[in-house]
Amino acid sequence: MNEIATSFTETLQTENYDIRLVPVTETGDWKELVLGGAVDGLAFLLHVPEPAQPIVLERRLPTILLGEKFGGLQHVVTDDVSGGRLATRHLLGLGHKRIALYVNESIRDHVSVNERRQGFEQAMREAGHDRKAEVWRCSTDDVMQRLLSGDAPTAVICYCHVEALELMHACWSHGVSVPTDLSLIAFNDIAATRFTTPPLTVIRFDTSEIGAIGARRLVARIASPEEATDEDSVVRQQLVLRGTTAPPAKRSS
Template identity: 30%
Template sequence: MTLQTIADRVGVSRMTVSNAFSRPDQLSPELRRRILDTAQDLGYAGPDPTARALAKGTTGTIGVLLTDSLRYAFTDLVAGGFLGAIAEELAPTGLAITLLSSASAGELIPARDVAMDGALVYSCDPTSPAVGWLQRRRLPLVFVDQAPVDGYACVNVADRRGAREAARLLLDLGHTRIAYATVGAHGPYGLIADHDVPTEGYASIQRRLGWNDELRPAGITPTVIRQPFERVDLIRADARELLSRPDRPTAVLCFSDVTALGVRQAAGDLGLRVPEDLSLVGFDDSPLATQVQPALTTIRQDVEEKGRKAAALLNAALRHSGETPHLLLPADLVVRGSTGPAPS
């Protein structure tokens, strides 16, 4: 079965049939439908994607480089909202999305070996070899939740400013025993001192800097609960240990709303009331924030806007616009029922 077979059946040129598959804007909707219907009747599925990519010099695919675990993209509400917004923004372009782990799998290194036209680098370790491979391939890139990189567009959230607002709220409520609950891709884990937390992950660093901006001048040295992404059960266990101490904190600043859930569960295990005995502040304002009771005080970031902006910037880079803006989206305090005055 060839394009010419279909062309003969419809009574058009071979190029017209080719355009029906690869350049639909060149045909009227009625003619394109006739051609596609004829192709279907004849059992023709369309030009071979590999051959078409070689002819065009493009793959029609963009990559999204994530952390070592791709599971995060399917289980985390914030990552899911971000990726959904990217898909929606790119839908009119016809571009497909490929999720890339920053880890290698035997001989396969996704960032080096997977065919793509460009990529979004999302919340990855900047020293990861995967980031270096994408740069060496000279692909159009947009960095998201990463330290700004010269020569590339990037999208970040005002994490540090938002974290300062969260810490200031707790100080204004009279809290002096404050802990952090955060996450990371690599250890150490458990209950650790703030100065032992590794400098890993742009958002994590910025949020901890914001908390410290307020707490250090107030003479407060926090204890840190730190566990891998997605391990709410481990955060819960650590928080239970921390909250069992005689000098337990009266408030906890959390890296995310999901992290706050782990601490909230630990408080419930110990019979502690929120906010009467323990105040909690999350980050993200994900759907989870209003599903728990009392509703969670948190820092709101517009995850969907972040995804739309990132996709639009990458689309522009694919068109070789030459623009490399550095966007900073707002992060705003949303006060709800999980915070209250420090207990006497």
């Protein structure tokens, strides 16, 4: 989020616009600021707060969504369906057949959750392993209990780096070797993922591109609403191979 916000802000400044952070609260004090002429446009990062949704849907101001889809508004998102397929196909190519997608129970519903799951299930179905595809919406402790059972997946795709970092620590605590006993892959290429032991295999996307495209699209809509395109932008994702994925080890009975 920080990288997207930084890129968005820097690109706005090159277009001679400044950014104003407006906390959306239940009191509604922010509405006077937003609708009183103090701002030229709106941008939402990853989430449109419920109190703001009616105003957004009225489309009284040029609006751009970064990393979110809502109400048919123009958005800049990552290709999470392809990302889910990419992660799954990598594991399938290594020989894994039983794979789990892990989303922590604390994660709110978001378009990326659904689309990453969609890509995961598509790839498993295409490989003929759809019955071996598992989706876990639970805590890290619950994941470890399942992994320590006698019949567990040999690979886990984590919704994001948070799940992966917690799970790697839990595996270390329980004597589960990554990637010898379990292959792990996650979304988001943040600095921490490069310095885990071993370094984490990830699906990455260009966060600065999301912010820059969003800023340019919003400025164009502010300057010429009638000429601005309604085209949405989708940023591609790519696999970054590191040390947490390997062919599955043969398990003793």
